Amino acid sequence: MDAIRVENLTKTFKDVTAVDRVSFSVPEGELFGLLGPNGAGKTTTINILSTLLRSTSGRAEVAGHDVAADRDEVRKSIGVVFQETALDGRLTGRENLEFHAMMYGLNKVERRRRIDDVLGLVELADRAGTLVEKYSGGMKRRLEIGRGLIHRPRVLFLDEPTLGLDAQTRRHIWEYIQRLNRDHGVTIVLTTHYMEEADILCGRIAIMDHGRFVALDSPARLKDILGGDVVSLEVEGDAGELLAGIGKIDWVKTANRHDEVLTMTMERGERRIPELVTFAQARGVVVRSVNLHKPSLEDVFLHFTGSTIREREAGVGDRNRMMMGRGRR
Amino acid sequence: MVNGTAVYVLWLREMKRFSRAKSRILGSLIMPLFFLAFLGLGFSRMPVPGVASGVNYIKFLVPGILGMTLLFSSTMQGLSVLWDREFGFLKEIMVAPVSRVSIALGRIAGGVTTSLLQALLILAASILLGFRVRSGLALLAALGLMILISFAFIGLGLIFASRMKDMQGFGLVMNFLVFPLFFLSGAFYPLGNLPWVIRSLSFIDPLTYGIDGLRAVLIQTHVFPLALDFAVLAVFAAAMLFLGAYFFEKSESV
Numbered sequence: 296m297d298a299i300r301v302e303n304l305t306k307t308f309k310d311v312t313a314v315d316r317v318s319f320s321v322p323e324g325e326l327f328g329l330l331g332p333n334g335a336g337k338t339t340t341i342n343i344l345s346t347l348l349r350s351t352s353g354r355a356e357v358a359g360h361d362v363a364a365d366r367d368e369v370r371k372s373i374g375v376v377f378q379e380t381a382l383d384g385r386l387t388g389r390e391n392l393e394f395h396a397m398m399y400g401l402n403k404v405e406r407r408r409r410i411d412d413v414l415g416l417v418e419l420a421d422r423a424g425t426l427v428e429k430y431s432g433g434m435k436r437r438l439e440i441g442r443g444l445i446h447r448p449r450v451l452f453l454d455e456p457t458l459g460l461d462a463q464t465r466r467h468i469w470e471y472i473q474r475l476n477r478d479h480g481v482t483i484v485l486t487t488h489y490m491e492e493a494d495i496l497c498g499r500i501a502i503m504d505h506g507r508f509v510a511l512d513s514p515a516r517l518k519d520i521l522g523g524d525v526v527s528l529e530v531e532g533d534a535g536e537l538l539a540g541i542g543k544i545d546w547v548k549t550a551n552r553h554d555e556v557l558t559m560t561m562e563r564g565e566r567r568i569p570e571l572v573t574f575a576q577a578r579g580v581v582v583r584s585v586n587l588h589k590p591s592l593e594d595v596f597l598h599f600t601g602s603t604i605r606e607r608e609a610g611v612g613d614r615n616r617m618m619m620g621r622g623r624r
Numbered sequence: 625m626v627n628g629t630a631v632y633v634l635w636l637r638e639m640k641r642f643s644r645a646k647s648r649i650l651g652s653l654i655m656p657l658f659f660l661a662f663l664g665l666g667f668s669r670m671p672v673p674g675v676a677s678g679v680n681y682i683k684f685l686v687p688g689i690l691g692m693t694l695l696f697s698s699t700m701q702g703l704s705v706l707w708d709r710e711f712g713f714l715k716e717i718m719v720a721p722v723s724r725v726s727i728a729l730g731r732i733a734g735g736v737t738t739s740l741l742q743a744l745l746i747l748a749a750s751i752l753l754g755f756r757v758r759s760g761l762a763l764l765a766a767l768g769l770m771i772l773i774s775f776a777f778i779g780l781g782l783i784f785a786s787r788m789k790d791m792q793g794f795g796l797v798m799n800f801l802v803f804p805l806f807f808l809s810g811a812f813y814p815l816g817n818l819p820w821v822i823r824s825l826s827f828i829d830p831l832t833y834g835i836d837g838l839r840a841v842l843i844q845t846h847v848f849p850l851a852l853d854f855a856v857l858a859v860f861a862a863a864m865l866f867l868g869a870y871f872f873e874k875s876e877s878v
Contacts, residue, residue, distance in 0.1 A: 345719055348876060370721035381712040385641045397633040398720040426644075442716075 296359070298323045298450050298482035299344065303353035306339050313339040315506035316353065321484060321499075323449075326476045328497030329486040330592065336506040337486035338378055341454050344484070345375045358449045371399070374443030378454040378486075380435050384428030388419055388438050391427055392445060399446040409445050417441035417471065433464035440471060444481075451475070453485040457492060465492075472496060490592040500592070502599055509599040514592060521590040521598055522548045524564030528557045528571060532580035540578060541571070549598055558597065560590065626729060630722040634730025635737065642738045649742065652700075656693045656746055660685060663812065664753065674814030676845050684845070686750045687838035688811030690743050690766075691773060691831055695809075697742045698774045699802050701735030702781015702868065706791055728782065728869040735778040736771060743770050757842060765841040772857040773834040779864025786871035805831050815847065830860040 299321040306314040314336045321327045329337040342348040344357055346366045355362045358372035382391050389410060396406040414420040417437040427435065436456065443451055456472065457465040473496065475481050487493050493500050494514045501511040510517060530537060538552040541559060546567065550559045561567055564587045572582050597603050642649065664682035675684050708714040717727055747757075757763050784797050808822070809831035815823055826832050837853030840846035846853070 347715060347718060367721045367723075370719060373719075375715075375719050377712060377715050379712045381714075381716040383637065383641070383713050384711070385644050386637065390640065394633055394637055395716070395720075397629055398717070398722055400627075400629060400721075 296323055297321060297356075298325070298358060299327075299484065300356045301344075301353070302355070304340070304343065304350055304355055305352045306336075306343060306348065307351045312506050314343070314350075317503075317506070317508055318353075319501060319508065319511060321482060323482050324476070324480050326472070326483045326485070326496055326498050328493040328500040329484065329503055330488065330490070330493045330500050330596070331486075331503035332488055335503040337503055338454055339506075340503075341375070341452050341484070341486060345373055345452055346370055371446075372449045374446065374448035374451045376436075376439045376443045376451070376453045376456055378458060380439065382427045382435055382439060382442075385426060387424050387426055388430070388434075389414070389423040391438065392423075392442055395442050396445050401446065409447075413441040413445055416444070433460050433467070436460060436464070436468060437471070440468065444475070448481065450482045450484065453483060455486055455488070457487070457489070469496060490596070494592050502596060504600045510595065517592065517595045518590040521560040521594055523560060523562035523590075525588050525590050525594045526559050526561060526564045526568060526571065527586045528559075528575065528582050529584040529586075530555055530557060530575060530580050530582055532575075533578070534580070537575055537578055537580045541574065544574075551597060551601065553597075553602070558594070560594070560598075625723055625725060627722050627726040630720070630726040631730040631733060634717075634727065635733040638731075638734025638738055642741070649745075652697060653693075653742060653745055653749075656689045657749055659692070659812075660689045660746070660750060661753065672813065674816045679843060679845055682750075682753065683755060683843050684814075684839070685812065686747075686755050687842050688809070688835050689750070690746055690770065690838055691809060691835040692806055692811050693743050693746050694739055694770055694773045694834070695777055695802065695806055695831055697739040698735060698777035699781040699797070701731075701739060702778040702783075703785045703794060703797065704735070705731070705782065705785035705872070706788060706794060709789075710791060724873040725869055728872045731782070732775065732778050732865065732868070735781075736774045739774040739778070740767075740770060743774075758844075762841045766838055769834060769837045769841065769854070769857065772854070772861045773831065776830055776834075776857065776861035776864045779861065779866075779868035782868030783864070783871050786868070786875035805829055808832065809835050811835055830857060833857050833860075 297320045301320065302318050304314055304317045305312065317340065329340060331337055339348065343350045344355055344362060346362055346369050349363060357369045360368040360372065362369050383394070386394065392410045392413065393406065396410060401409065411420070414423050417440060419434060419438055419441065422430070422434065427438065430438065440453070440456065453472065457468050460468065469492070472483060472485070476483050485496065497514065499511065499513050500517060501508045502517070503509070534552055534555055534557060538550055538557055541547055541557065542550045546561050548560045550557065568585055568587065572585070575582050593603060664685045667681040670681065672681050672684070675681060705714065708717065751757070784793065808826045808829040810826060815826050815832070818826065833848065833853040833856040836846050836848050837850055837857065840850045840853065
């Protein structure tokens with residue numbers, strides 16, 4: 296059975312289409328990733344699936360319940376860890392969990408047992424009596440992940456679970472997520488803009504850009520689409536003309552240009568590099584540096600969207616900052 | 625529809641936060657206390673026109689200060705949804721399988737309790753300054769009025785908090801709504817001293833009836849019949865609670 300089924304989901308805010316006719320389904324027990332830059336529509340998708348926002352059109356089912364019509368049923372079957380901390384800093388760790396367990400209608404005995412379980416799982420048992428405002432970022436994150444599990448949800452949404460955490464804590468949280476999915480069979484949907492995270496954790500990944508899915512497959516298959524190796528050339532001269540020429544070579548599978556850098560994919564790239572350099576020189580273009588690597592999700596993203604995720608973020612980031620500057624006093 | 629456990633846990637959360645925010649409570653009590661002490665003592669030997677002879681100004685002031693404390697603390701409690709939105713906790717509440725009405729009720733219950741506690745602290749302080757409550761019955765009636773005042777302004781705060789996305793509107797609400805409600809209510813002076821244009825505005829300020837009612841039960845001096853004070857307050861409180869819960873239900877949480 297599918298844990299999530301989404302058909303033509305669309306959400307518009309005034310004149311911006313945040314989610315644009317998205318369709319997908321997630322089978323029970325899968326660890327599904329939404330990968331994309333900030334502003335791609337990942338969080339909006341999660342907010343609709345977790346009943347916090349109503350969609351403009353299209354429909355979505357979570358754990359067999361319609362997210363618009365059966366909100367309470369959906370709410371009972373899901374756990375959500377939001378992108379921004381959603382803890383009460385003036386309550387202790389245990390009190391935050393207690394609040395959650397009571398809101399989900401667990402009785403006293405059950406509450407005690409599950410809260411102790413969860414505190415053990417996220418290794419916060421010894422800090423449970425401390426006010427959450429004194430917690431570090433990693434501890435807060437762990438507490439929130441633990442909280443999302445108290446009521447044994449069938450589907451767990453994790454919105455950027457490791458955003459802003461240090462490398463060690465991040466690895467720690469990856470382990471939790473994998474364990475939850477493997478040992479407890481919880482269906483997990485996570486959003487991330489870290490390629491590495493999506494690659495390591497997810498069974499399937501949807502690449503999201505401008506509110507749409509541009510690709511959806513397992514990380515390995517996504518990388519296979521590019522075929523073989525990724526070769527980039529940093530050049531001096533008429534890069535545009537060179538790109539046109541290279542694009543016509545039959546063993547070049549894909550070719551992209553990005554300012555002075557041409558990125559191509561091909562089989563056995565190490566043997567093709569000399570040919571490429573000769574090809575460029577014959578057209579009066581100087582090759583300044585050459586790079587060869589196995590395709591990463593970053594290359595996949597570049598292939599599908601024509602820019603790297605980091606550049607996308609920079610652009611969106613500036614826009615957000617401007618909006619915030621206008622919005623706040 | 626109404627989930628008792630959820631109402632209780634939301635109320636419990638307010639109590640825990642309140643008991644841990646000692647400096648904040650002190651901060652919110654200090655202004656009414658200063659008003660009470662300095663205005664009260666400063667004017668106590670001066671006859672204030674319109675205050676019945678034999679009624680000391682400090683006695684006249686106490687019900688006004690109680691009304692003021694309730695107005696400010698209750699509106700703040702209603703607006704506290706905005707804080708939860710700002711700190712993200714609202715999402716945790718809104719994603720729970722609990723009816724929105726229960727959430728609104730839990731907030732209102734918590735808000736009324738904390739506002740009432742603050743008002744009672746002010747009453748205790750005024751007793752230290754020489755104020756006397758005549759009887760248990762008077763205290764009971766005063767409590768009833770204070771609860772109604774608190775309900776009304778929590779509802780009002782909730783309406784605004786549900787319509788606003790962030791803290792920006794907060795100052796507007798305080799300056800263009802709460803302060804006028806406060807000044808028009810006759811908390812500091814008898815309404816008879818105001819020019820008639822402003823006085824007629826006072827008549828549509830529900831806090832006027834709240835403070836008049838408190839004066840009636842605590843110091844036996846009033847402008848309107850006590851029954852009218854109760855009735856106006858009760859109707860206004862019911863309307864505000866209904867609208868507050870309605871708008872909260874309709875609001876989007878992200």
